[in-house]
Amino acid sequence: MELKVVCLLTLLGVLFVEPGFGQRGDIEMIEWLKDKVEFIKTLEEKLKEVEGRQNGFDALETKLNATVDEVTRQKAEMDKLKKENEGLRTRLNATEEEVDKLKQNSAKGGPQIAFSASLANFGEIYKGPCTDKALIFKRVFSNTGNGYDPNTGIFTAPVNGLYFLSFSTYGYNTHVMGAILMKNGVSQISTYDDPSTDGSDSSSNAVVLQLDGGDKVYMELWDDGRVFDNMNGHTTFSGFLVFPV
Numbered sequence: 602m603e604l605k606v607v608c609l610l611t612l613l614g615v616l617f618v619e620p621g622f623g624q625r626g627d628i629e630m631i632e633w634l635k636d637k638v639e640f641i642k643t644l645e646e647k648l649k650e651v652e653g654r655q656n657g658f659d660a661l662e663t664k665l666n667a668t669v670d671e672v673t674r675q676k677a678e679m680d681k682l683k684k685e686n687e688g689l690r691t692r693l694n695a696t697e698e699e700v701d702k703l704k705q706n707s708a709k710g711g712p713q714i715a716f717s718a719s720l721a722n723f724g725e726i727y728k729g730p731c732t733d734k735a736l737i738f739k740r741v742f743s744n745t746g747n748g749y750d751p752n753t754g755i756f757t758a759p760v761n762g763l764y765f766l767s768f769s770t771y772g773y774n775t776h777v778m779g780a781i782l783m784k785n786g787v788s789q790i791s792t793y794d795d796p797s798t799d800g801s802d803s804s805s806n807a808v809v810l811q812l813d814g815g816d817k818v819y820m821e822l823w824d825d826g827r828v829f830d831n832m833n834g835h836t837t838f839s840g841f842l843v844f845p846v
């Protein structure tokens with residue numbers, strides 16, 4: 602609208618500075634006025650045209666603003682997707698690591714634990730009767746996983762699991778022949794043979810025990826017990842992990 606006002610003021614200016622104003626005849630005057638009316642019409646048309654253009658610009662700006670809004674929205678969306686993608690990659694990495702670990706474990710078939718030993722690693726051993734009743738099996742055949750300690754005779758379970766444990770005892774008829782399988786100080790299974798008139802005795806036993814990692818199993822003599830071993834390996838202690846639990 603400001604433009605209209607400016608135009609009218611301009612027109613008035615034109616009217617008043619027109620040379621010969623008021624000094625002409627009526628006909629001239631009418632012609633002159635017609636001219637001016639035409640002129641005003643032209644101005645009005647121009648004005649409409651300008652207004653039309655202005656509307657066009659406004660529409661364009663609205664469209665442009667809408668486009669800017671859309672681009673902003675899409676950028677926010679993309680940022681969100683990027684973040685989500687990063688999160689997924691982190692989780693994928695963790696999953697891949699887990700799968701690798703599982704692969705390694707299954708390639709090896711789980712933890713490998715097995716041991717086997719006999720009492721004498723040279724000469725002849727008569728063990729018992731004595732107060733320190735622990736049997737220490739010195740001749741180690743195998744000790745995968747290092748659960749068995751040949752210095753103490755104790756097998757310490759490396760992992761939670763079911764373990765197959767077996768032993769055999771051999772001795773002569775002068776004493777109780779046999780031994781007890783202990784778990785953390787508590788007897789589990791045993792072999793036993795009273796002193797008798799036959800020359801020698803041999804017996805064995807086995808069990809599947811559920812052990813927690815750190816549980817200790819070992820062999821002990823009976824109170825008046827005695828066992829014998831030499832390089833023939835009569836008195837033995839063995840075990841292995843059946844499966845972890």
Ligand SMILES: *[C@@H]1O[C@H](CO)[C@@H](O)[C@H](O)[C@H]1NC(C)=O
Pocket residue numbers: 659662663666
């Ligand atoms: C376009 O956006 C600008 C800046 O945000 C604003 O000043 C202007 O009024 C908007 N124009 C229209 C037509 O919405």
Ligand SMILES: *[C@@H]1O[C@H](CO)[C@@H](O)[C@H](O)[C@H]1NC(C)=O
Pocket residue numbers: 687690691694
């Ligand atoms: C995923 O692992 C690859 C290669 O191991 C590493 O380059 C990348 O930075 C890791 N990405 C994340 C998000 O941890």
